[in-house]
Amino acid sequence: MANCPECGTALEIGDDVMAHEIIECNACSVELEVVATNPAQVELAPEEEEDWGE
Amino acid sequence: MSDIRMGLLFSRIRMEEKLLIEAAKKRGIEFVMVDSREVIFDLDSKFEYDVLLERDVSHSRALYALNLFENSGVKAINSYPVALTCGDKVATSKALRDAGVPTPDVKVAFTKESALEAIEQMGYPVVLKPVTGSWGRLMAKINDRDAAEAVLEHKDHLGSYYHKIFYMQEFINKPERDIRAFVFGDDVICAIYRSSKHWITNTARGATASNCPLTPELKQICLDAAAAVGKGILAVDLIESENEVMVHEVNYTVEFRNSIDTTGVNIPDKMLDYALEVGGNG
Numbered sequence: 466m467a468n469c470p471e472c473g474t475a476l477e478i479g480d481d482v483m484a485h486e487i488i489e490c491n492a493c494s495v496e497l498e499v500v501a502t503n504p505a506q507v508e509l510a511p512e513e514e515e516d517w518g519e
Numbered sequence: 520m521s522d523i524r525m526g527l528l529f530s531r532i533r534m535e536e537k538l539l540i541e542a543a544k545k546r547g548i549e550f551v552m553v554d555s556r557e558v559i560f561d562l563d564s565k566f567e568y569d570v571l572l573e574r575d576v577s578h579s580r581a582l583y584a585l586n587l588f589e590n591s592g593v594k595a596i597n598s599y600p601v602a603l604t605c606g607d608k609v610a611t612s613k614a615l616r617d618a619g620v621p622t623p624d625v626k627v628a629f630t631k632e633s634a635l636e637a638i639e640q641m642g643y644p645v646v647l648k649p650v651t652g653s654w655g656r657l658m659a660k661i662n663d664r665d666a667a668e669a670v671l672e673h674k675d676h677l678g679s680y681y682h683k684i685f686y687m688q689e690f691i692n693k694p695e696r697d698i699r700a701f702v703f704g705d706d707v708i709c710a711i712y713r714s715s716k717h718w719i720t721n722t723a724r725g726a727t728a729s730n731c732p733l734t735p736e737l738k739q740i741c742l743d744a745a746a747a748v749g750k751g752i753l754a755v756d757l758i759e760s761e762n763e764v765m766v767h768e769v770n771y772t773v774e775f776r777n778s779i780d781t782t783g784v785n786i787p788d789k790m791l792d793y794a795l796e797v798g799g800n801g
């Protein structure tokens with residue numbers, strides 16, 4: 466069980482989560498990057514930069 | 520099952536990348552995942568993929584990586600020249616105009632004084648856009664000279680050199696929506712309306728998506744726009760003006776999460792079809 470590094474809430478992370486997937490904390494809405502699976506570990510996702518997009 | 524080796528360049532796994540990875544797995548394709556935050560190139564780098572799907576959220580990383588991959592013999596989607604054109608609004612507008620694709624008028628200036636003069640020549644309102652950028656970020660609708668002076672002053676102090684490349688686009692009075700069409704190679708596979716009361720109609724800014732029927736006329740202008748920037752996996756953004764449909768942007772790292780259910784088209788599968796075709800196993 467991983468906790469949100471921003472607010473400490475225990476995260477519900479599905480079994481189908483992929484490494485480097487971006488998820489959102491249900492409690493504080495911060496974006497998190499899954500840095501490892503089995504067991505899941507998360508870090509705060511990088512903040513949006515000016516050249517990001519499509 | 521495919522024997523094509525396919526790389527996927529990324530720096531975050533959005534819903535789009537996840538859908539692509541899942542679609543590839545179903546077809547027996549295992550992506551070689553290339554995290555742009557970790558990759559190191561040297562001048563003699565060689566890679567073991569037949570084709571690389573560029574899915575990096577960062578334009579600058581994508582641009583440099585594509586150049587290096589292509590010069591190492593990797594077929595990339597999209598290609599470096601396509602990314603170079605689509606990632607720069609000046610280059611996109613010029614390519615569209617030169618190809619005869621209807622597109623809003625644009626002026627470019629390099630100082631805030633000449634930009635103000637250009638805006639006065641165009642008349643109000645005009646749209647100021649960063650030459651590089653996406654998701655409707657830092658766009659400004661300039662309704663009068665006071666606003667022009669204020670925004671130009673701010674842009675002049677933003678810090679990045681490219682904010683001093685002033686791109687002014689004719690404001691088109693559109694019907695509370697624009698059109699996004701997905702063009703993969705020579706196929707226009709589907710399109711959506713992006714509707715909003717706000718003049719910015721990006722779904723990243725809250726616009727809602729609905730299916731847009733593909734007419735022969737719409738398909739043709741989309742194919743012309745794709746050809747103008749070099750073809751690939753592209754999202755063509757169009758505005759319906761009072762008299763005609765115009766192309767205002769072409770995107771090269773296509774986001775499609777809102778468009779699969781909306782159109783009923785399996786966009787990730789279509790992407791893989793195109794990638795396999797480019798990779799030589801279509």
